[in-house]
Amino acid sequence: MRDLVKALKALSDETRLRIMNLLLERECCVCEVMQALNISQSRASRNLNALYDAGFLKLRRQGLWALYSLDEERLGGYYWHLIRAVAKALEGNETALQDRRRLKNARRAVPSCGMRRANQNTSPIRLIRHLYRLRRQGIDFKNWRALRRSTS
Amino acid sequence: MRDLVKALKALSDETRLRIMNLLLERECCVCEVMQALNISQSRASRNLNALYDAGFLKLRRQGLWALYSLDEERLGGYYWHLIRAVAKALEGNETALQDRRRLKNARRAVPSCGMRRANQNTSPIRLIRHLYRLRRQGIDFKNWRALRRSTS
DNA sequence: TTATTATATGTGCATCCTTGCATATTATAG
DNA sequence: CTATAATATGCAAGGATGCACATATAATAA
16 A cells, blocks of 8 residues: 555656656666756656656666666556556657657767756867767767767 | 646545545445544545546435445546556555445444534434434435444 | 766755644435 | 534645755766
């Protein structure tokens, strides 16, 4: 009963439903979530953690990234029904679609996705060096070419 | 999205989950809910109303009673999955079982089930007159005989 | 070592939720 | 009409929640 209340509380928030929508699409890092939903970093982190805490998500760390995804192993029992309810309710929802669209354009490892500090002024050169570095590490970075183009 | 959040919020409360448990068993009046859960009248009323408001329940009035039950008509779509999640999560739960047991013994039309006023002191004679009255009205009152026994 | 960057978290504030208590409302009986 | 009984509701107190802001933590690079 306690657990069910916790799970339901975790889901009964628009921000977190939108996050679930992203994770139904694919694994995401905090950085991608904040870009796709256009919310602050602390907000993305906290809400992801709430869903994690409630038992919906699993966490995998890769370098600096915290990669969250639906925890298929725990999603038996009533969790399964809850997920289905969310998926069903969100299908065709305009916000949900838009978020997914923005997720496609979201980038990992983009300096400005960090703290939203004023006067960030990260030079393109530094960014490109960073991207090369990532590629050297064998990190899957689908669109680094486009990224390079857009910042040079 | 808004509606889903509302539905989830309505469910994410222990009192209301316990109420859903009762209504999965059968239609109940406010009075029965307060007895089965052993909670105050205003608390029962308000929480029933919250579930009603969120679209889970339908309301039927019979005399003084407000009879709430699951609204099968609205329970398509994601509502259905939510109900299944609740039912699944509650099966075997000790509190839920106990509530159902107490529901069996709950009585409609018992004077003391009202306001819990101090110095209620309703006389058995008055209660029995009330029960006869009800029977004359053709109101289905399964256990009025037992009731009469217990108060005379 | 220091600098950078993704993420996590302490704090304060505003808002909303839930409840008990008292009272209002409503239907019925007399 | 008045009284009774089931339910609804106004109100205030206490608690929970969500957020922004600033800062801390941790991994990596130089």
